Amino acid sequence: MDLHVTLHGQRHSLELKNPVLTASGTFGYGAEFSAYGNLSSLGGFIVKGLSLEPRQGNRTPRIVETTAGMLNAVGLQNDGAEYFLSKTLPRLPWQHTAVIANIYAASVEEFASLAARLDTDVRISALEVNISCPNVKCGGVLFGQDPDLAAEVTRAVCEHAPHKHVMVKLSPNVTDIKAIARAVEAAGADSISCINTLQGMSIDYRTRRPRLANIIGGLSGPAIKPVALRCVWQVASSVKIPVIGVGGICCCEDILEFIIAGASAVEIGTANFMDPRASFSMVQDLPRLCEECGITSLQELRGSLKLDEV
Amino acid sequence: MKAERCVELTVLDLVPFGQTGSQPLFYALRLSSPDWQQWAPGQFVMVRPFSFGLEIPWARPLGICHLDERHLICFFQVLGRGTRRLAQAKSGDKVLVWGPLGNGFAMEENTPTLLLAGGMGIAPFVGYVHRHPQPWNLTMLFGHRPPLDCYPVDSINERITMDTLRETIPGDLDNLIFSLEERIKDNAEQNGLVLACGPMPFLRTVHGFVVKYKARAQLSLENRMACGVGACLGCVTKVRSNSSKEEGYQQVCTRGPVFWASDLVLE
Ligand SMILES: Cc1cc2nc3c(=O)[nH]c(=O)nc-3n(C[C@H](O)[C@H](O)[C@H](O)COP(=O)(O)OP(=O)(O)OC[C@H]3O[C@@H](n4cnc5c(N)ncnc54)[C@H](O)[C@@H]3O)c2cc1C
Numbered sequence A: 001m002d003l004h005v006t007l008h009g010q011r012h013s014l015e016l017k018n019p020v021l022t023a024s025g026t027f028g029y030g031a032e033f034s035a036y037g038n039l040s041s042l043g044g045f046i047v048k049g050l051s052l053e054p055r056q057g058n059r060t061p062r063i064v065e066t067t068a069g070m071l072n073a074v075g076l077q078n079d080g081a082e083y084f085l086s087k088t089l090p091r092l093p094w095q096h097t098a099v100i101a102n103i104y105a106a107s108v109e110e111f112a113s114l115a116a117r118l119d120t121d122v123r124i125s126a127l128e129v130n131i132s133c134p135n136v137k138c139g140g141v142l143f144g145q146d147p148d149l150a151a152e153v154t155r156a157v158c159e160h161a162p163h164k165h166v167m168v169k170l171s172p173n174v175t176d177i178k179a180i181a182r183a184v185e186a187a188g189a190d191s192i193s194c195i196n197t198l199q200g201m202s203i204d205y206r207t208r209r210p211r212l213a214n215i216i217g218g219l220s221g222p223a224i225k226p227v228a229l230r231c232v233w234q235v236a237s238s239v240k241i242p243v244i245g246v247g248g249i250c251c252c253e254d255i256l257e258f259i260i261a262g263a264s265a266v267e268i269g270t271a272n273f274m275d276p277r278a279s280f281s282m283v284q285d286l287p288r289l290c291e292e293c294g295i296t297s298l299q300e301l302r303g304s305l306k307l308d309e310v
Numbered sequence B: 001m002k003a004e005r006c007v008e009l010t011v012l013d014l015v016p017f018g019q020t021g022s023q024p025l026f027y028a029l030r031l032s033s034p035d036w037q038q039w040a041p042g043q044f045v046m047v048r049p050f051s052f053g054l055e056i057p058w059a060r061p062l063g064i065c066h067l068d069e070r071h072l073i074c075f076f077q078v079l080g081r082g083t084r085r086l087a088q089a090k091s092g093d094k095v096l097v098w099g100p101l102g103n104g105f106a107m108e109e110n111t112p113t114l115l116l117a118g119g120m121g122i123a124p125f126v127g128y129v130h131r132h133p134q135p136w137n138l139t140m141l142f143g144h145r146p147p148l149d150c151y152p153v154d155s156i157n158e159r160i161t162m163d164t165l166r167e168t169i170p171g172d173l174d175n176l177i178f179s180l181e182e183r184i185k186d187n188a189e190q191n192g193l194v195l196a197c198g199p200m201p202f203l204r205t206v207h208g209f210v211v212k213y214k215a216r217a218q219l220s221l222e223n224r225m226a227c228g229v230g231a232c233l234g235c236v237t238k239v240r241s242n243s244s245k246e247e248g249y250q251q252v253c254t255r256g257p258v259f260w261a262s263d264l265v266l267e
C-alpha cells in the first residue's frame, strides 16, 4: 500500500514518504534512536525545539510519571541553532527523510531571526513553530493562547522563511482552538500540528511538595489522546490546510483514529519512551492494519468520521 | 545479524531475597538472554514488563548484575508502583528490555579500588567484582538498613572481603559517615580509585569527602529516567566541564550513569 502523503500547504507543500513523524522533544535529534530502527524509514522526524541561542533548560526534577502519561518541564534545553546547523544536522539522514526543525522564541523578532537563519538550509524540509511558549514582551502570555499573537508569529515566520513549509503547532490550553487555527491559517501557515502538552501538576502528599522543580509541567502520553483527537477534529473541521495529529499515539489503531478525525499525518511522542522501537514499528505495521481493515488509501480515510445527520 | 538493542525477553524466575515478611521486597530477576556480546559493570537496562500496559508508561532502570548467553540477572527492591508490579511477574511473562545503556565504572587492574555501596547501590558491584582481573585490589564498604540477606552479597563475598554497616538506630549513621571518611582518606593517600553507588544522600556524603581529600572518584547516579537513550532530557545532572569551567546539564542515561566526582555539581 502506498503510504506517501503530500501536505498541501498554501505556500509550500511537504512530501512525506509515510504519515509517521516523531514529535519534537521526544526523539532527540534522531541519532539517539538509530540503534533501535532505521531512521530513513520514518516519514520524517521533528527535532528537539531549537532556539536562537543555547538554553540550559529548567532545574531538576524535570519529569514525572503519571497514570498513563507523564509531565515534563524540560525548559527547552538545546544547543542553539548554530550548533544544530554545523554539528548535528550533518549527521542526520536528511537526504532520505524529512528533517523538520521545531522552533521556539521569546519574541516575534526572535522568531523572525531564527526562521531566517534556518530558511536557507536545504537540509531542513520544514519548520514547526512552537507557539506554546510565553511572550516575554507581553507579560508572559503564551503566543498560542491569543489569536492575534499566534497570527503575528506565523506571519513573521512565513515572511522570513520564504522557502520553507511552515507548520504551526497549537497548544490545547486555550478556550477555543478553532479560533487560533483560523488565525494562523489566515496568517499564512501551510499546516497545523496539534496538540502540544496540556498543563498539569503532580504533588507528593508526604512531603507536600510539587514533584517538578518547575511546579507545573506539560502532560503527554496515552492519557491525553482523547483531548488530542477532539482538537484535531475541531481544527480539521475549521481550516483547509492539512492537520498533523499529535498526542498519546501508541499504536497503528491510534493513527487510523487520528486520520479519521481529519489528520493527514501524525507525530509519535511519549510512545517513543515506552518502547524505543515504537515509531519504526508503526511505520512497518500500518500497511498490514490498513489491509485488514480494507483501507486502500489514507487520503480516502482522512476526515471520514461518520456522523448522524441532524 | 546485528544484535537487537531492544528485545522482548521472558521471565525465567523471580527469586525473593531475605526475610522481609509475607511481602518480600527484594528480588533477583532472571530473564532470558539478549544477544548482547559486550557490557560493562555499571551499565544498566531499561526494563518494562508487558503488564505495565498503558497505565505505567516508563520502563524502570536496573543495573546489570550478570549477563551471559543463558540469562540476564538484575536485582531490585520494591519501592513504588512499577517495582511492585514487576514483583508480581511470573515465569514465562514477557518484558521489554533495552540496553546495555550508559558508560560503566572505570576498571584499573592495579589500582587500590574502594567500592562504596549504599542499599541497592550494591547491584552494579556484583558484576564489577566478578569482572575485575585482580580482585585483591578491591575493598568494599556496604551500608544498608534492611537485613544483609536482602542483598546479593554472597557472590561478592566469594571474591573480596566486604565490610558491612547496618543502620538500625540513628547513631549508626554517624558510624557509617565516620567509616566513609576514613576509607576515602586512606584511598586518596594511596592514590587509589573510589567508586560509589547508592541513594543521593549517601552520594552527597561521599562527594563531600572525595572533594575534601582530593580522592579520585566516580559516582553512579540514580536519576528518574523516561527514555534511557538520551532523548527526553529528563534525567540530566549538572556537570562542570573541566576545560571551560562552564556548567551545563548532561544526560545521566547516556553520559553517565557513572561520572567523575570532580565533574559533578550536585544540586
Ligand atoms: C542507572 C540506574 C540503575 C539502577 N539500578 C538499580 C538496581 O540495580 N536495582 C534497584 O533496585 N534499583 C535500581 N535503580 C533504581 C530503580 O530504577 C528505582 O528504584 C525504580 O525505578 C523505582 O521505581 P518504582 O516504580 O518502584 O517507583 P515509583 O516511585 O513508582 O517510580 C516513579 C518514577 O520515578 C522513578 N524512580 C523512583 N525512584 C527512583 C530511583 N531511586 N532511581 C531512579 N528512578 C527512580 C521510577 O523509575 C519511575 O519512573 C537504578 C536507577 C538508575 C537510574
Ligand SMILES: Cc1cc2nc3c(=O)[nH]c(=O)nc-3n(C[C@H](O)[C@H](O)[C@H](O)COP(=O)(O)O)c2cc1C
Pocket (backbone or CB within 6 Å): A023, A024, A025, A026, A048, A049, A050, A072, A074, A076, A102, A130, A169, A195, A196, A197, A219, A220, A221, A222, A224, A246, A247, A248, A249, A267, A268, A269, A270, A271, B232, B233
Ligand atoms: C520530554 C518532552 C519534551 C518535549 N519538547 C518539546 C519541544 O521542544 N517542542 C515542542 O513543540 N513540543 C515538545 N514536546 C511536546 C511533544 O512534541 C508532543 O506535542 C506532546 O508530547 C504530545 O504528544 P504525545 O502524547 O504523543 O507525547 C515535548 C514533549 C515531551 C514529553
Ligand code: FES
Pocket (backbone or CB within 6 Å): B224, B225, B226, B227, B228, B229, B230, B231, B232, B233, B234, B235, B236, B251, B252, B253, B254
Ligand atoms: S532518560 Fe531520557 S534523556 Fe536520559
